[in-house]
Amino acid sequence: MRGHIILSHGSDSGPDATKVSVLAAVAESLGWTTARPDYREDDHLGYAGCIAPRLERLGAAIAASPTPPVLVGSSMGAFVSGLASLDAPVAGVFLLALPASIPGYARPFSARQGVPSFLIHGYADDVCPADAAIAYARGAGMPALLLDDDHRLSATLPLIETQFRVFLAALSGDTA
Numbered sequence: 001m002r003g004h005i006i007l008s009h010g011s012d013s014g015p016d017a018t019k020v021s022v023l024a025a026v027a028e029s030l031g032w033t034t035a036r037p038d039y040r041e042d043d044h045l046g047y048a049g050c051i052a053p054r055l056e057r058l059g060a061a062i063a064a065s066p067t068p069p070v071l072v073g074s075s076m077g078a079f080v081s082g083l084a085s086l087d088a089p090v091a092g093v094f095l096l097a098l099p100a101s102i103p104g105y106a107r108p109f110s111a112r113q114g115v116p117s118f119l120i121h122g123y124a125d126d127v128c129p130a131d132a133a134i135a136y137a138r139g140a141g142m143p144a145l146l147l148d149d150d151h152r153l154s155a156t157l158p159l160i161e162t163q164f165r166v167f168l169a170a171l172s173g174d175t176a
Contacts, residue, residue, distance in 0.1 A: 008020070026164050071094070072096075092117060095118070121147070
């Protein structure tokens with residue numbers, strides 16, 4: 001086993017969503033174990049209201065992990081993955097379509113410093129402005145890849161898969 005990865009889906013989505021499913025398959029093909037918490041019940045509380053229960057659910061998944069996990073998240077899943085990384089040991093953070101803030105939620109996005117991290121964002125994202133996400137990455141010294149895509153990142157999924165493989169290879173000490 002390479003390690004453990006917890007993949008968090010976005011709002012109005014589920015654990016079988018395209019991006020988290022594809023990235024889970026990539027990880028498993030490379031010998032990693034994966035978990036995908038189901039936040040759909042929490043999401044009925046609205047964007048700001050779902051954050052605390054999502055953090056609680058993700059915290060429980062981190063606590064149950066056999067090793068410090070890699071947190072992977074898309075949109076709201078990226079937001080809570082970053083916040084959760086501040087409260088528990090993690091091996092890395094891989095974020096997609098990051099909202100740098102959530103309207104009605106006082107705490108801005110942040111993530112653990114000093115662990116491997118990466119951000120992928122579409123510059124045509126009309127849900128989570130690219131400028132805010134890139135500004136966070138720049139300020140945190142987080143490597144980022146800005147793609148010609150929208151919030152769903154479906155047009156560039158093969159490139160995202162490749163970048164995720166490179167990220168996991170670096171964590172494993174393998175060559176990509």
